[in-house]
Amino acid sequence: MAKKSYRQAINEALAQEMRRDPTVIVMGEDNAGGLGAPGEDDAWGGVLGVTKGLMPEFGRERVLDTPISESAFIGAAAGAAATGLRPVAELMFVDFMGVCFDQIFNQAGKFRYMFGGKAVTPLVVRTMYGAGFRAASQHSQCLYPIFTHVPGLKVVLPSSPYEAKGLLIQAIRDDDPVIFLEHKVLYDDEEEVPDEPYTIPFGEANLTREGEDVTIVAMGRMVKFANQVADGLETDGISCTVLDPRTTSPLDTDSILESVEETGRLVVVDEASPRCNMATDISALVAERAFGALKAPIRMVTPPHTPVPFAPELEDLYIPSPEKIGAAVREVMEHGA
C-alpha cells in the first residue's frame, strides 16, 4: 500500500483491468496522444495524463486514440460493448456530452430494455467534471443529474483516490453502461490506495463520518468539503454524519433515510446546478419518506442557477464552499434542539 493520487489510482485500475481481461480496451481523444505527429509517442496520455503509459504497455490496438468526433467514438464504444468488448471510452470533459448524448442515452442506455433484456452493454464512459479550474462555462459543469435521470445508465462519482480505484474496477466489470465522473480538482489528491485490485459495490453509500446531530449528504469533491466542515463543527459541539452516496444511480436511499431517522436534520451538498439536481432529488426522497423524523427544514447547498463563471472571484463565489456548508449546518441546528 502506498500513497497514490486520484489520477494514479484511476490509471492503475485501468492497467490492472486491461492486464486481467483482454476484452478491455480504452479509447478517447489523445488517450496516448501524438498519433501521426512528429514528436513523442504517448505524448499526453490523456489531456491531464490519466491514461499515460497504457499505450506503451498495451499497444495502439487496445489504447485507441480518436479523432475529435465524440458522437462517432462514444457510439462506437456502445456498439463495441454490445458485441463483445468492454470499452472504457473517455469523454474528455463532461461538457462535451452535448455532441454525443444520443449515443449514451438513446442507444447504450436503452439497448437492454428495448431489446427485451437480450443486450448486455458493458460500457464505461470516463469523463472529467466540476468547477475550480478557471475553465469557464463549457469545461466546468457537473451534469451528473442528467445521466442520473436516464434509466439504464449507472452514474458514479468517486470522491477520493481509494474510491476512484475500487469504483472504476467495479465499473469495468459491471455489465451495464456506467458513466464514471472524475472531478478535475481531485486529480492530485493523494491517499493510501491498495496495490492489488479491489472493487467497491455500486449503490452502497460510504459513511465517511458518523455523528448525531446532522446528516450531510455530499458527493464528488463536496465530500471532502463536508468532512472539513464537520471537523470544524465538532469543536463547537455539533456532531455530523457525512454520507457519500458514491453512485447517484443506483442511489442508496436506505442509508440516507436511516441516517436522517437518527439525526433528524439533513443538509445536501451538490455541486450541480440547483434545479433538478441530486440535492432536490434527495430532499424529495427524505421529505416523502422520512418527514416525521425531521426536526428542521432540509437545507440544500448548491451553486446558483447560472453557468459556471470564468473570473476567479466569481467562480469561487459559485462553488459551494465549506463556509456555506457550515452556515447551512448551523442553520438546521437552530431547529429542534
Add this chain to the structure above:
Amino acid sequence: MLQLSRDDLVQAYIRMRTIREFEERVHTEFAGGAIPGFVHLYAGEEASAVGVCMNLEDKDYIASTHRGHGHCIAKGCDVEAMMKEIYGRRDGSCGGKGGSMHIADLSKGMMGANGIVGGGPPLVCGAALSAKTLKTGGVAVAFVGDGGSNQGTTLESYNLANVWNLPVVFVVEDNGYAESTASAWSVGGSQLKRAEAFGMPGREVDGHDFFAVYEAAKEAIDRARAGDGPSLLHVKLNRYYGHFEGDAMTYRADGEVEALRETVDSLAAFRTRVTETGLLEGRQLDDIDREVAASIGQAVTAAMSAKAPSEEDLLTDVYVSY
C-alpha cells in the same frame, strides 16, 4: 451467374418475398387498427437489404433505420417473433418493449432498427472494432437513409471507419425522400463524392436490381473482410408506402407510387431474370409466393392471439443488475 447457387437464389427470393408480404400485411393490419404506434414500411426496397445481407453471416453485424423490418428479415431474424414484436407481445423479438422502431436480434447480428436517424453508423463502427479486436473475421454494415446520410453521426463514422481502418460498409438507401423532403433538395454534394472525400470507394447501385446490389455489396464486404477498410454504396430505390403508415404522401406526384409498382418492382425484375435465364422456374417462385403468404398469415394469427406483457414486465430488463 455470379457466385450464387440455385439454393442461394431461392433463399434470396424467399427473403425478398417475405419482406414484401410482411410489409403488405403490416400495412393492412395497421390500417385496421390492430398495431399500436408507428410503423415505417420497407416495401419496394427489398433488393437492397437482401442483396447486401446475402453476403453476410451470423457473426457479421448490421444496424438499421426506422425502416427496419426488411433488414431484420434479410439478416435472418425470426419472422413470427418480429410480427409479435410489432404487435407489442410478450414473446416478440424484444418482449414487446421495443416495437417496430427497435426490433433487434443480436444473436443474428441485427443491432436494431433505430428510432434516431443516423443512430446506427457509430454503433456499427463499434461492432466492426469488436470484430477487428477479437479477430472474428466479421464485418459490419450500416444501413442509413438519405435522411440519415446528412447526420453528423454518419459523417463522423465515415471518418472514424477510415482512420481506424474498420471492416465497415455504409449502405445509403436513397429512396428519394427523408420523411417528406426530397433527397434531391436535402443532400448537398453527392453521396459518392462524400465517400471519396473520406477516402472510401463508393458505388452507385440500382436498388431495384438484386443482382446489382449483391455484386456491389460483395465487392465492398470482401474488401472489408480482407482488412482493406470501409466502403460506401449509394443505393437508389423507392418506397411504395409513406414515411410512416398514415402518411398521406401529399408530397409525392400524382400517380407516382402506382407507376413505381408497375415499373420498378425488384421482385418482378428478379423473377424475369431468373426465369429467362433458366436458373429457376416460374412454378418454383409461385410455390414460394404461396408458402410465404401462408407463413406471414400464420405469423399475424399468432401475433394476434399472443399474450401482451404484464405489469411485472414493466420493471425488468432495465439493467443486468441494479
